[in-house]
Amino acid sequence: MATQKPKTVTLGLLQHACSGKPESNLKKTLAAVERAARDGAQIICTQELFRSQYFCQSEDHKNFALAERIPGPSTAAFQKLAKKHKVVIIASLFEKRAAGLYHNTAVIIDADGSLLGIYRKMHIPDDPLFYEKFYFTPGDTGFRAWQTKYAKIGVLICWDQWYPEAARLTAMQGAEILFYPTAIGWHPSEKKEFGVNQHGAWEIIQRSHAVANGCFVAAVNRVGLEQPIGGDGLEFWGQSFVAGTSGQIIAKASTGKEENLLVPVDVAKVDVTRTHWPFLRDRRIDAYGGLTQRLID
Secondary structure, three states: OOOOOOOEEEEEEEOOOOOOHHHHHHHHHHHHHHHHHHOOEEEEEOOOOOOOOOHOOOOOOHHHOOOOOOOOOOHHHHHHHHHHOOOEEEEEEEEEOOOOOEEEEEEEEOOOOOOOEEEOOOOOEEOOOOHHHHHHOOOOOOEEEEEEOOOOEEEHHHHHHHHHHHHHHHOOOOEEEEEOOOOOEEEEHHHHHHHHHHHHHHHHHHHHHHHHHHEEEEEOOEEEEEEEOOOEEEEEEOEEEOOOOOOOOOEOOOOOEEEEEHHHHHHHOHHHHHHHHHOEEEEEOHHHHHOOOOOOO
16 A cells, blocks of 8 residues: 655644633633643644533523624634644634624634634534524535645534535545534433434544545534533533544543543545545546435435
8 A cells, every 4th residue: 555654733622611601611712722732732623612501502592692703802812822832723603793693603723823714504403402593594604625734624513513415525625634613412311311322323423424535533522511591401422532534533532521632643644545445536426416405206
């Protein structure tokens, strides 16, 4: 098998619990970025909507006050750290685009502090305690990849994880690493019966994106039990992980511990994998027109 000179890049996945105080959460996340950068991380990714507890457990107009402009104060704070430490940062924010128009958005900041662009979450769920359609307009940026100082990356967000089309369209633009900022967990009352299968499905689908596209996948999840509206709340299952180009788990964080997961990856393996497993070559693009339909009868 042909080989290429290794090109090692260290990923930093920030896994932690969130309080009900946005400024404290921002301060905590910025401190985690600092630690990850000092420890050698070069591309650092936050978990989804890290500035607050997962407010989508209810439909409450008061929660729109959590949103912010992009660029704005949080974006500027991350840009400052990116420039200071020469790191790439992916930060997940609740974006107020205009009055009555809100998005679940990730900002992509290069190692010189420049804002490369944004990705707005395309797939918006609506399930018990995940009432995101109340808050978020579906994204209109399309699926994108950005050439950063260290690697070409794609960014998708949480519910996007379940869609192979999203991963494929991002990888087709040359993304070597797919990042998925995430907020997912168990309904405590369902955990005993469904918990193992729910988590297993979440991990398997993302590992499959790595296999099908010959790229790395990094999923970043939060931890902790959050009960902002009372009741059982949601128990976030953590277990942030990085999968290699054959879908293998390279590293995984714990179920409940706050930690920065630092993972070196050899980006040169993307070219090698795609050459020896040429799924992109053998795609029958002439036969896939049905994918643009809702259902084929």
